[in-house]
Amino acid sequence: QVWLGTRGYGLLKINPNKPLFNHQLEGISVNQMVIHPPDLLYVSHGRINWKSWGHGLDTTPLRTPFLGRNPNCFIITRNATFYGRFYDPVKLETDLLSWNPHTGDRMRYVFHAEFDETQPMLEDGKGRIWMAGFEGLITRLDPASGQIDYFKYRPGHSETSKSSSTVLYEDRQGSLWVGSQEGFARTENPGSANPEFKWYSNNPEDRNSLN
Numbered sequence: 720q721v722w723l724g725t726r727g728y729g730l731l732k733i734n735p736n737k738p739l740f741n742h743q744l745e746g747i748s749v750n751q752m753v754i755h756p757p758d759l760l761y762v763s764h765g766r767i768n769w770k771s772w773g774h775g776l777d778t779t780p781l782r783t784p785f786l787g788r789n790p791n792c793f794i795i796t797r798n799a800t801f802y803g804r805f806y807d808p809v810k811l812e813t814d815l816l817s818w819n820p821h822t823g824d825r826m827r828y829v830f831h832a833e834f835d836e837t838q839p840m841l842e843d844g845k846g847r848i849w850m851a852g853f854e855g856l857i858t859r860l861d862p863a864s865g866q867i868d869y870f871k872y873r874p875g876h877s878e879t880s881k882s883s884s885t886v887l888y889e890d891r892q893g894s895l896w897v898g899s900q901e902g903f904a905r906t907e908n909p910g911s912a913n914p915e916f917k918w919y920s921n922n923p924e925d926r927n928s929l930n
Contacts, residue, residue: 722760724749730762750836755795763793790816791836794848800824800862802848804840806833815848815860830867832856841887843895845910851884851897859909872897872904872916 723731729744730752744762751763790803800819807814813830834852841849848860855873860866872884886898895909902921906914922928 722752724752724762751792753793753795755799761793761795763790791834792838792840794840794842796842796846796848802840804834804850806835815850817862826862826865828860828865828867830858832858832869835883838884839887841889841895843889843909844893847910849887849895849909851887851899853883855899857884857897868912870914870916872906873918 721733721735723733723740725731726748727746729742729747730749732741732743734740749762753761753763755761790805793801793803795801798819799821800817802815802817805814805816806812811831811833813832813834815828815830817826817828818824830850832852834850838851838853843849846862848862850858850860851872852858855871857870857872859868859870884897884899886896888896888898889909890896892907893909894905894907895914897904897916900921902919904916904918906916908914920928
């Protein structure tokens, strides 16, 4: 099955073996979808709802101690901890709130940076939480120690305020990739004190610039 979130037309479940789709949550805009194995799909559209693949869609907002606010991005880690991100334009800082429904553990981490809903979060293979932001910024949180580190994935380059990251990815070798509108960056040592990033530029006028 293929799930498709739309802007203003709800949630679509597509059966690739048949020319059919199931339309749910009609009239809403889907901000984000997160799959949590084995059978849950979490949907964010100003609030977090959940769907059990075997029992249909539950449109009751998910009740969490910290995520009652509307996160601009959220992830669920391998140990089922929810991380929700909230930007405060008055304080010019970002709250990252975590909650584990099984243990009841809750934490709040403060980042002195801005992140919007288009900018991704990622849990890497070591359990660290990465967030990519504006102006070539990338942050790393170690939940075990609470340490937050700030890096530039394009050091020495003056990014514009509109430049933002759009994707984070960890490959099988443990390298971390950051995609942006201008190109992408890669580091082979994401756990080091100062990860070294290699930059690959994109030329919008040349379709082969990244080949």
